[in-house]
Amino acid sequence: MNVLVLISGIADPKWPLPPQPDATALQIHASRYAVMSPFDEAALELALKLRDADPSVAITAVVAGGEALARKTAEWRLDAVHRFDPGAIGAWDCRGFACALAEAAGPLGRDAALLLIGREFGDFDDGSVPPLIAREFRIEHINLALALQSREGVLWAARQRGSVVERMRLRGPALLSVTNDSHNRLRHPLLKNVMAARKLQFPVLSGSATGSRVALAALERYSPPPRASACHLLTGTPQQQADALAEVLIACREQA
Secondary structure, eight states: OEEEEEEOOEEOTTSOOOSSOOHHHHHHHHHHTEEOOHHHHHHHHHHHHHHHHOTTOEEEEEESSOHHHHHHHGGGOOSEEEEEOOTTOOTTOHHHHHHHHHHHTHHHHHHOSEEEEESSOSSTTOOOHHHHHHHHHTOEEEEEEEEEEEETTEEEEEEEETTEEEEEEEOSOEEEEEOOOGGGOOOOOOHHHHHHHTTOOOOEEOOOOOOOSOOOOOOOOOOOOOOOSOOOOOOSSHHHHHHHHHHHHHHHHHHO
């Protein structure tokens, strides 16, 4: 079985944003300090678990990022790693980005029985790119996927659905947008595979699809609104604090 993992990465939050965060500066910053997001890691871990259960599973990754992120992805000894160059398409243009990526990875996607992608795929947590890619490939899309399991050659997916977990049987090719969970936390790569990844060369995929008319017009710094609720600081002995807390809770109940 062929599994295609799509990875976009995010800008490492440990590095501050550029002093003048215009569109060009943000794209350069995201490329220079790219790391996998928790959702990228979860998607890759699900693919690795499938290969653990069945060594015949072949994993191919398409990385929408620079060579450093592709090299990092290759540290898990995948069968193939490709880079995707989005060209002038910005991450805020979800439709243009998804169309270009689907066109560039077309042969790889059509040969894959399963596509795995983080639920936030380079779209600032908008969540629009995964279903758009599934639409381009004309396959089923399952969001908020948590786990995968193969039983007698049949794939079962578990996904988060509000306060419950649904288990679904995959009856054909599907794209799963994966959310992070304690059970799909990415393992550490082996040192020998890390060293081997340093010598690899990565073919670059590009599509002729152009972006839509969505453009980034302006950026403004976000100022969180002031807290509207009052803060009560409890002082005194433990008994005095307990009495004061009881009075606050009684007042809240009466107001409700």
